[in-house]
Amino acid sequence: MLSIGELSRQTGVKIPTIRYYEQMGLITAPERTAGNQRRYSRAGLGRLSFIKHARDLGLKIEDIRELLTLSAQPDMPCAEANRIAANHLAAIRARIARLQSLEAELARMSTCSAENIKDCYVIESLSNHALCAKNHT
Amino acid sequence: MLSIGELSRQTGVKIPTIRYYEQMGLITAPERTAGNQRRYSRAGLGRLSFIKHARDLGLKIEDIRELLTLSAQPDMPCAEANRIAANHLAAIRARIARLQSLEAELARMSTCSAENIKDCYVIESLSNHALCAKNHT
DNA sequence: CGCTATATCTATAGAAACTATAGCTATCCC
DNA sequence: GGGATAGCTATAGTTTCTATAGATATAGCG
Structure with a gap:
């Protein structure tokens, strides 16, 4: 107990x-x-x-x-449990993909050695639209 | 506008x-x-x-x-922005790792063709403790 | 120009999944 | 048996939105 x-x-x-x-x-x-x-x-x-x-x-x-x-x-029958798992599988794969592109982006960002904000990758990267459609859900 | x-x-x-x-x-x-x-x-x-x-x-x-x-x-200076990005990088790598092991688990789960719940991977997998320390944060 | 369908406005409440607080009571250990 | 630690309930707060109601604005059409 x-x-x-x-x-x-x-x-x-x-x-x-x-x-x-x-x-x-x-x-x-x-x-x-x-x-x-x-x-x-x-x-x-x-x-x-x-x-x-x-x-x-x-x-x-x-x-x-x-x-x-x-x-x-x-x-x-376990069909229902399968359905629940399969639903999540799709969502999770999407999340992984997004996180991986984020990982790359952040990794690049955090090596930024600019002297000041206006040249900083972090800020620039978050402002940048070019990759939206591909990288985000 | x-x-x-x-x-x-x-x-x-x-x-x-x-x-x-x-x-x-x-x-x-x-x-x-x-x-x-x-x-x-x-x-x-x-x-x-x-x-x-x-x-x-x-x-x-x-x-x-x-x-x-x-x-x-x-x-x-952009050190602060770097710090924030770097912080998130660690967290995100951990999340990716966890999600990937989850992906594998769910993928296996969702192929389950058991006739009934008591043999269903989904349920079993969620009940199983063996992998906790490794797979979860 | 007038009318109507669609879009916005504010303010307030609700949702999901916890987390924290207050004030009180049990248990455990020496 | 006495104090430290753990647990109890009930309630309120947190975060990040999302929904609703009732009132007003704007745009498009004839």
Whole structure:
């Protein structure tokens, strides 16, 4: 049985965020001690880790809720889970592409050695329109 | 002179967002028509594009405010702008790495052809802890 | 010129996903 | 048993927008 603090340490999810998730119905309310403190089981840890992963990977709370609902029904076909994953795949590939062009741009920028702002790559680069259509979503 | 709607179309920033930026002091209040509607100059378009770029690239509003302030002082050294860019570079490289491992994971996931949830990659992958330390920030 | 469809205006509220605060209560450890 | 540390609830604040309502302006057409 884990206290909320331990659960937080083990999952990397902050304490108020755990309580927030409980309030949002993403995790089920855990047992309480006689003194009203939350005590989490191993299953609770697993579920929160699942949520943490999914959040880190950019899934929205509502998507996660769907996945959790799905995963609670082990005999349903997994097409729906696939759909959710595939949706995110497209979005994520777009993000990667954008970030990579940004990376190049920033790398160039941060080597700028101009003496003053008017010749600074950073400013110029952010002002420059030429690459908009290609680089941004 | 551009109306707010045209400015929105040309920059891809939504109208309420433009007004929000004005309220936040990121862009200066533009001229108004006799009937009190905003009319933007070419300079206004440039500035909003700058902001749009920076936001797309993940800079926080406060960072952008700093950059805008800096760029208004063309004789300052650009070390500060460099610092901001370099800061973001590290963060962005980390994000790219994470997203790439996610991409692989999702790509694998979304090819899942299990008949039902209990064998579905998507669910399993999100439940699996083994790769946490490596894949997530 | 007048009319109507479309665009803007302000002010306010709501959304998403947390994060922080205040004031009070449990637990743990020596 | 007494104090440090951790947890409780409820509420408010943060960030970056987005939506709505009700009123006004502007543009295009005949």
